[in-house]
Each structure stands twice: as structure tokens, then as C-alpha cells.
Amino acid sequence: MKGLHKKFTNEYVEEYVNRPRIELVNYFSKPKLYISTKRKNGKEVATIEKGKRWYVFYYFRNPATGKMGNRPFKIYRKLNSLNSIKERKKVGKMMCDIMYDMLKGGYSPYDEDLKNLTGIKGEDSTKNIMTVRLAFEHGLEHKKGSLKLGSYKGYYNYVTLFLAWCDDMGLDKLDILELEQSHIIDYLNYLRRDPPSGRGLKPTSVANTKRHLGAIMxxxxxxxxxxxxxxxxxxxxxxxxxxNQPFTKAEVKIIRDHCMEHEPVLYDFLRFIFYSFLRNQEIVRIQVKHIDMEKRLVSIPTKADTMSHILMIEPMYQFLLTKKLHKCKKNDLLFTPSGKPGAWNSSEKGRVAYFSKRFLAIKEHFGFDANKTTYSFRHNAAVDLFQSFVASGQSENEAIGNLMNITRHKSEDALRNYLRDIGAVVPEDWSSSYNMNF
Structure with a gap:
């Protein structure tokens, strides 16, 4: 550490620190320490793991163009050889202070006399070109702190596939400033084309790719x-x-009978969808601490870090009684592969995939339509309740009003559109109203 400090404060640096700069405004940005992080227990924490590099960075106005540089100048020195976070932060702060004094004193990273001394490399160094790969990895790493783990994994997958294509096309080592709109269009066209010359993705998937890569850019x-x-x-x-479309009554019976005999864990999962109107990803989030048997409420964590409260109707209540939740830990997940509440070392996406995969095997076994999924059981429940309300004498408006509280739609129009899409609302026979025959 002493050697590092000495290197930065030798006679050459002192010469630049003591040289007055007449114009300081907008010549450079204040040096900052980039701390590499990782996600732990849902939070971003500093890390010194292998491959997680720390550095001091700043921007400097290009004397040739008069414009502030697009890429930061980075200083690594011996920073990544330090074996503790505390040491790296201490030395990093020192490097920032010294670099700031040098800049105020007149130092320019474009000065070749000092560049070899300090080891500083920036946008004018051909050895430190910000390539397409480095740029997208940089963007992904710096965006990581604002993303939840599931969202970050999505971004990671989109970027990884894009960089693999860039590698095949010889673009991954291209200067990021030379990446053009036409390159991205070529990539999106590649995703649309059928194999083997493409990936055969649907328009929605291509649009999602563009949205995620655009966020990185x-x-x-x-x-x-x-x-x-x-x-x-x-x-x-x-x-x-x-x-998705609802199953027929005959199909529901087939699935129920099959699951009761061969897939009891999946059967409980599907029943929970049917009675709660929850989505798969919401159900796999439920922990014992989210369930209040006394008040008969289930509180579901949403994507927006808020809670959505669901009434525990009688079938749900009876099901939960069998789980003996009072003997479980608060953080135990309600649904696990064992059929009992407990720990499950899998991501939310992995847990959803587990149940989806088991249901897919049943769907393929019986040859059900592709547009009928686990989500379809919500549709079956909505159709059944709406028709039951109307059959009991309620007007359509009354039935819609009662159903809104159950399905949690935000407006009557949204619920009406939903019911029309799944075939719950159909007009009565209007043939008697014709005045002519055809």
C-alpha cells in the first residue's frame, strides 16, 4: 500500500499537482471508485471475488475535439491485489483523492509523458478499446443494482445470446462506437428466421429481446x-x-382424476389456482408467514414489493389445515416437491418451471390443446362463478361486480373483456329478431 501511495505522489505527480489550471470547469469529472458487487439475500453487497474488478474512473474532455470523452479513464494499479473490502475501499478513496489533485493541478491523460508512469488508460489507448462485449458486460453489471434477481437473470440471458451471436459474426471485439443500428437489425432478423439459419422466435420474443438490449444500450x-x-x-x-383458453368440464374431470391418483402435489397446486385466482409465480412465493389462519387471509408478495391479500375460502382453508402450518418455520415455502411446507433451494422461475413441466407431461399425455395451461384453471373458475351468479338470478352487472372482488381485475371493462375472451359471456339466440330469411 505504501508503495502504491509513493508511486502516485512521486516528483512527476507533484509537478502536475502544483501546476495551476486556469480553467477547471467541465475539463474532467471527479474521480470515483467503482466497487464490484454481487447479490446476497436480495441486496447488492461489495465483493472481491475472482473476476470482480474494482477501479477508479473519471471522464476527461478530449483536447482534439473539445468534447467530453464517451468512455471513462480507468485506474486499476494494484487495487485488485488487495484481499479485503476494507483495504480496497481505503486505497480506492486515496487513489480518487490523489487523482483529483492531479487533475486540478493540470494533469491530462492525453499527456504521453505521464501516461506510462501512472498506467492510466482511456479512450485514446488502443490497448483499452471498449469493445462491444466489454460495453454490454459493463452495462449489465452497472444495471444489476436496480434489478431484482429474476429480472437480472432475464437481462443476463438476452445479453449472453446477443454476445454469442456477435462472437460468431466477429463483432464482439469491435469498438462499441462502431456498432451500428444495422448490426442490431441483422441480429433481430436472425432471431426471426427459422432454423438452421436463425432461431425461429415469434414477434413477441424478438420485441422482448430488443427491449432488454435497448435498456442496456x-x-x-x-x-x-x-x-x-x-x-x-x-x-x-x-x-x-x-x-389461454379454459378446459372443458370433461377435461377438468380427466385432469382431476389423474392428478389425484398419480400427481397429488400437482393436484394441490392446481386446486390452489382454481380457488385463489392466483398466478403460478404468485403461488410459489407463498411462505408460512404469509398465511393467517385466524383471519383466513393469504398475503401475497407482488413484483412491486407490495402485498396482495386473498380471502381464504373454505376449500383453501380445509386444504391449509392439513399442512399443520403451526409446526412449520415462518420462511418455509407452502409448495415444495415433497408436498409439505419447507425449504426449496430453487429460484422463483425454477419453482414455476417445476410445476409447469409436470403439468405439460399430463397435457401431452392426453393430447390437450397447446393454448390450455395451468393458467386455464383460473379461466375455468371465472366461467363457473359467473354462470353460477347469473343462474342464481343476478343481472350481468351484478355478477360482474361480485366477480371483480374475486378476480381482482382493476375495472369492469377489463373483466368484461376477459370474460368475453374466455367464452364466459355470449349473447342469447337472436334468430327470432330477423325480419328476412336468407
Whole structure:
């Protein structure tokens, strides 16, 4: 550490620190320490794991163009050889202070006389070009702190697939400033094309790819690494999403009988969908601490970090009684592969995939339509309740009003559209109203 400090404060540095700069405004940004992080227990924490590099960075106005540089100048020195977070933060702060004094004293990273001394490399160094790969990895890493784990994994997958394509096309080592809109269009066209010359993705998947990569490029623009984010200028075809449809009554009976005999854990999961109107990803989040048997409420954590409260109707209550929740730990998940509340070392996405995969095997076994999924049981419940309300003498408006509280739709119009889409609302026979025959 002493050697590092000495290297920065030798006679050459002192010469630059003591040289007055007449104009300081906007010549450079104040040096900052980049602390590499990882996600732990839902929070971003500093890490010194292998491959997680720390550095001091700043921006400097290019004397040739008069413009602030797009890429930061980075100083690594011996920072990543230090074996504790405390040491790295201490030395990093020292490096920031010394670098700031040097900049105020007149130092320019474009001065070749000092560049070899300090080991500083920036946008004018051919040895430190910000390649397409490095830029997107940089954008992903810096965006990580604002994303939940599930969202980050989605971004990671999109970026990984894009960089693999760039590698095949010889673009991964291209200077990020040379990446053009046409390159991205080529990639999106590749995703649309059928195999083997493409991936055969549907328009919705292609649009999602563009949205995620565009968000990374927006971060690079925000960090002044690229002069423009051209993703919003690229038009993608909007695909019509295929909507799930409810099962027939006969199909529901087949599934119920099969699951009761062969898939009891899946049977409980599907019944919970039917009676609670919850989505798969909401159900796999439920922990024992979210269940209040006394008040008969289930409180579901949502994506927005809020809680959605569901009434525990009688079938749900009786089901939960069998789980003996009072003997479980508060953080135990309600649904696990064992059929008992407990720990499950799997991501939310992995837990959803587990139940979806088991149901897919049943669907393929009986040859059910592709647009009928576990989500369809919510539709079956909505159709059944709506028709029951109407059959009991309620008007359509009354039935809609009662159903809104159960399905948690935000408006009557949204619920009406939903019921029409799944075939719950159909007009009566109007043939007697015709005045002519055809």
C-alpha cells in the first residue's frame, strides 16, 4: 500500500499537482471508485471475488475535439491485489483523492509523458478499446443494482445470446462506437428466421429481446460510453399473443382424476389456482408467514414489493389445515416437491418451471390443446362463478361486480373483456329478431 501511495505522489505527480489550471470547469469529472458487487439475500453487497474488478474512473474532455470523452479513464494499479473490502475501499478513496489533485493541478491523460508512469488508460489507448462485449458486460453489471434477481437473470440471458451471436459474426471485439443500428437489425432478423439459419422466435420474443438490449444500450448512453441509443428507432413487428383458453368440464374431470391418483402435489397446486385466482409465480412465493389462519387471509408478495391479500375460502382453508402450518418455520415455502411446507433451494422461475413441466407431461399425455395451461384453471373458475351468479338470478352487472372482488381485475371493462375472451359471456339466440330469411 505504501508503495502504491509513493508511486502516485512521486516528483512527476507533484509537478502536475502544483501546476495551476486556469480553467477547471467541465475539463474532467471527479474521480470515483467503482466497487464490484454481487447479490446476497436480495441486496447488492461489495465483493472481491475472482473476476470482480474494482477501479477508479473519471471522464476527461478530449483536447482534439473539445468534447467530453464517451468512455471513462480507468485506474486499476494494484487495487485488485488487495484481499479485503476494507483495504480496497481505503486505497480506492486515496487513489480518487490523489487523482483529483492531479487533475486540478493540470494533469491530462492525453499527456504521453505521464501516461506510462501512472498506467492510466482511456479512450485514446488502443490497448483499452471498449469493445462491444466489454460495453454490454459493463452495462449489465452497472444495471444489476436496480434489478431484482429474476429480472437480472432475464437481462443476463438476452445479453449472453446477443454476445454469442456477435462472437460468431466477429463483432464482439469491435469498438462499441462502431456498432451500428444495422448490426442490431441483422441480429433481430436472425432471431426471426427459422432454423438452421436463425432461431425461429415469434414477434413477441424478438420485441422482448430488443427491449432488454435497448435498456442496456440506454445505460451505456447514460454512462457516456456511446453517443446515442438507436434501439428506439428500430421497428419490430408486434405479434398477437396466444390467449389461454379454459378446459372443458370433461377435461377438468380427466385432469382431476389423474392428478389425484398419480400427481397429488400437482393436484394441490392446481386446486390452489382454481380457488385463489392466483398466478403460478404468485403461488410459489407463498411462505408460512404469509398465511393467517385466524383471519383466513393469504398475503401475497407482488413484483412491486407490495402485498396482495386473498380471502381464504373454505376449500383453501380445509386444504391449509392439513399442512399443520403451526409446526412449520415462518420462511418455509407452502409448495415444495415433497408436498409439505419447507425449504426449496430453487429460484422463483425454477419453482414455476417445476410445476409447469409436470403439468405439460399430463397435457401431452392426453393430447390437450397447446393454448390450455395451468393458467386455464383460473379461466375455468371465472366461467363457473359467473354462470353460477347469473343462474342464481343476478343481472350481468351484478355478477360482474361480485366477480371483480374475486378476480381482482382493476375495472369492469377489463373483466368484461376477459370474460368475453374466455367464452364466459355470449349473447342469447337472436334468430327470432330477423325480419328476412336468407
Amino acid at each position: 440506454a445505460k451505456l448512453y447514460e454512462d457516456k460510453i456511446v453517443p446515442k441509443n438507436f434501439f428506439p428507432d428500430i421497428k419490430t413487428k408486434k405479434g398477437k399473443p396466444e390467449k
